Amino acid sequence: MAHHNDDVAYDPLPLTNDDAPSHTLYNAPPSPDPRLSSFHTPQMVPSELGDDSSIPQGAAQPRFLGAALYDGPGSPALRDSFASSQHTLPSSEYNSSVYALNEPSGLGRYDGGSYHDDPRDSYYAEHGVPMNVMSSGSRNMEEKRAVYAPPKAKSRRRLMIFGLIACIILIILAVIIPVYFFILRPSSSTKDSQNDTSTSSGDHTSKTSSASAAQPTASAVAVTGGDGTLITMEDGTTFTYKNPFGGTWYWDENDPFNNGAKAQSWTPGLNETFQYGIDKIRGVNLGGWLNTEPFISPALYEKYLNNPTPAVDEWTLCQAMTADTASGGINQLETHYKTFITEQDFAQVAGAGLNFVRIPIGYWAIEVRDNEPFLPKVSWTYFLKAIKWARKYGIRINLDLHALPGSQNGWNHSGRxxxxxxxxxxxxxxxxxxxxxxxxxxxxxxxQPQYKDVVAIFGIVNEPQGSFMGQDNLAKFYYQAYQIIRNAGGTGAGNGPYVSIHDAFFQRSSWNSYFPNADRMTIDSHPYLCFNDQSSNPMSSYATTPCSAWGAIVNASSASFGLTNAGEFSNAVTDCGLYLNGVNLGTRYEGTYTQGNYPRTGDCTPWTDWQNYTPATKAAIKQFALASMDALQDYFFWTWKIGNSSVSGKVETPAWSYQLGLENGWMPTDPREAIGTCGNTNPWSPPLTPAQTGGAGAGNIPANAVANLAWPPASLSTGGPVSALPSYTPTGTIVTLPPPTFTSTSGKSAINAGSGWANNGDTTPMNVPIQGCTYPDPWVDPNSAVPPTCAAASRRAFVTPAPSS
Structure with missing residues (x-):
């Protein structure tokens, strides 16, 4: 059984029996330390992971096998937990004018605890003034008709002159109007979209751009609409857009960078400023799409389960597919990209009241090297589709780099x-x-200006195992990446996306001193309850667990670090589910987990047999989801969709599918329902500081902090001095990502989709192998001996490009 050091005290989780007196507690598993950002098993180094003999060939520790955090004598003292911070705030989204529609005091339409936007409701019945109807038989009308006699007849000659003039005018208009709408206006619109300025617009900042204004261009088909409108997708199939929250879609092939869409009435449109810290991120991951995982898309992996080398990660999946030429080879992966997530999913996300998607992607979207078997570049094509669909439905994107060369954590979602x-x-x-x-x-x-308002956050590394590489070395990498991103966005604060850094399974508070005054940096944590000791207690006993486990931590981090987001969380309180821990690795709950010694807690069937959930079970799951949302405040549920098993024909990990929960009643149809679930105890009061949001002081990181972040690090914890390690040299040709292509139907010149490179002053070459040098495999075991390296004189470290003027 996983355990923690004896000198660390843990309180029991507040799991209550709904059928017993309020003071009665179940025998709950140990409460996760409220200081933790994630909860994992206690292995800290590879040597503690035990024998690999029980793992399929090519496999090792699974996705969620991590280190138990903050153990040992140096760990800080336990502190009490507090509930979440959601509460009513001045100028917050919870009492802003978007709810009352700026109506005068006493005439507001926010009554009875609900929001009304129907002009037919009682408000208009009480305050409206009915129009007088004037029929054709009206006495006043008859009197007017009697006063004015018909005009005198005109001569034939004068009528001919006037007729000729009218014809000339009509001909002129027939020429001018199409030229304006189809040539002049779209051209001006595109130009303006790349040179926009900001003006105040209510609670949000509206970018005054004709391309961004939600005005349809002259087109043969509708370019915008709301709830109930018919959408035709690329393949010609149609669906009805369902959005009860006032969201509007916008797409015009002649104006593809128009940001006129709006996910919901309360979410700023893409042509408005999203006020982080005030406007809430209510998001969901599109996991398992462009970066596959066995438990999300089990059918892909089940097909090759009986291979001599079973498919356990994308590396072995690509190898198996490549060899399977009869089924289409590795192109089967593109079929998955085409079908697993489509435009309709983005429309459904907006209709579910969500305003962000987090999209995991592997580095092979750019290139592969040597013998790496991944399908290169194709996933990028589908990420471009994601940008298009997100723009169409007013959704913002958090692009998450989920897999790095060599693996940042050794788990299946890192590629290998x-x-x-x-x-x-x-x-x-x-x-x-x-x-x-x-x-x-x-x-x-x-x-680039064409994409910056849609791809608003860039998560630079997903779940690096900080205990292996050390927090200081990881912080140096983070800072180097931060500088690169800010340089790509151009000079001056406020350019480029928010930079999202994962806490690397360290306390969030431990990151506060590394990047003070960083320009728009957010810290990402993945709080999960299900990967530690297991409990058979019912779902209802977890009703407020997220509030006590996470609420106070989020409040503290928001006040000290700045924007704090939960990049992943789920409804799971056990590790039940097909391949959740990895292919053929079993579960802790049933005592079959091959990577630890866990006693059997029970049968997983009641947790995964969602088709037989009772109404009470669904209500308990929904309560847990609401508490999680309220405690985490800015979040991305993991994940939107779980694919069916090819064996059972159904979803086998229901606690992880937002879409399935919506369809079956255990996820809220309106995420705003979560507000106040945790009681709003010990709240954090927005807004974020100007420096944290790209305003005054942003980017002014103190010199002493910068000095501690010098790159490269002097030494790696495994590998030794960097000066003695193999390295690349910046002499290679820069790789750029291709933009999408658009076909204009208006007959105007080609649409400018950008070159793929925002800062023309950034010309530093790429890092490539030094000519004549021999390198180990990038995926070599880190405990291998360091080979002889090339002469130090030929080695050059990466240099951050100087900002362009």
Whole structure:
């Protein structure tokens, strides 16, 4: 059984029996330390992970096998938990004018605890003035008709002259109007969209751009609409857009960078400023789409389960697909991209009241090297579709770089299950150099004016295992990436996306001193309750657990670090589910987990047999979801969709699917329902500081802090001095990501989709192998001996490009 050091005290989780007196407690599992950002098993180093003999060939520790955090004598003292911070605030989204529609005092339409936007409701019945109807038989009308006699007849000659003049005018208008709408107006619109300015618009800042204004251009088809409108997708199929929250879609092939869409009435449109800290991120992940995972898309992996080398991660999946030429080879992966997430999913996300999607993507969207078997570049094509669909429905994107060369955590979602070769081992520094190049390439693309309002957040590394590489070395990498992203966005604060850094399973508070005054940086944590000791207590006993476990931590981090987001969380309180821990690795709950010694707690069937959930069970899951949303405040549920098993024909991990929960009644149809679930105890009061949101002081990181973040690090914890490790040199041709292509139907010149590179002054070459040098495999075991390296004189470290003027 996983355990913690005896000198750390843990309170029991507040799990109450709904059928017993309020003071009665179940025998609950140990409460997760309220200081933790995530909860994992206690292994800290590879040697503690035990024998790999029980793992399929090519596999190692699974996705969620992490270190128990903050154990040992140096860990800080336990502090009490507090509930969440949601409460009514001045100028907050909860009492702003968007709810009352700026109506005068006493005439507001926010009554009875609900929001009304129907002009037919009682408000208008009480305050409206009915129009007088004037029929054709009206006495007043008859009197007027009697007063005015018909005009005198005109001569034939004068009528002919006037007729000729009218014809000439009509001909002129017939020429001018099409020229304006189809040539002049779209051209001006595109130009303005790239040179916009900001003006105040209510609670949000509206970017005054004709391209961004939600005005339809002259087109043969509708370019905008709301609830109930018919959408035709690329393949010709149609669906009805359902959005009861006042959201509007916008798409015009002649104006593809128009940001006129709005996800919901209360969410700022893409042509408005999203006020982080005030406007809430209510998001969901599109996990398992462009970066596959066995438990999200089990059918992909089940097909090759009986191979000599079973598919356990995307590496082995690509190898198996490539060999399976009869089924289409590796192109099967593109079929998954085409079908797993479509435009309709984005429309449903907006209709579910959500305003953000977090999209995991692997580095192979850019390129692969040597013998890496991943399908290169194709996933980028589908990320471009994601940008298009998100723009159409007013949704913002958090692009998350989920897999780095060598693996940042050794889990299956990093591309290859096994060991950690990023900032660890003989190739640890070279893999970090290569990763920085990929971050730079992505940052240059998404910082272009055509994309910057849609791709609003860039998560630079997903779940790095900080205990392997060390927090200081990881912080240096983070700072180097931060500088690269800010350089890609151009000079001056406020340019480019928010930079999202994962807490690396350290306390969030431990990151406060590293990047003070950083320009728009957010810290990401993944709080899960299900990967530690298991409990058979019912779902209802977890009603307020998220509030006590996470609420106070989020409040403290928001006040000290700044924008704090939960990049992943789920409804799972046990680790039940097909492949959740990895292919053929079992579960803790049933005592079959091959990576630890867990006693059997019970049968997983009641937790996964969602088709037989009772109304009480669904209500308990929904309560847990609401408490999680309220406690985490700015969040991305993991994940939107779970695919069916090819064996059972159904979803086998229901606690992880937002879409399934909506369809079956255990997820809220309106996420605002979560507000106040935790009681609003010990709240954090927005807004964020100007420096944290790109305003005054942003980017002015103190010199002493910068000095501690010098790159590269002197030494790696596994691998030794960086000066003795293999490295790349910046002499390669820059790789740029291709933009989408659009076909204008208006007959005007080609649409400018950008070059893929925002900062033309950023010309530093890419890091590539030094000619004549021999390198170990980038995925080499980090405990391998360091090979002889090329002469130090030929080695060059990565240099941050100087900002362009």
């Amino acid at each position: 299950l096994g060991t950690i070769g990023f900032l660890s081992g003989p190739m640890g520094y070279a893999n970090a150099q290569r990763s920085l190049d990929y971050i730079r390439i992505i940052a240059e693309f998404i910082s």
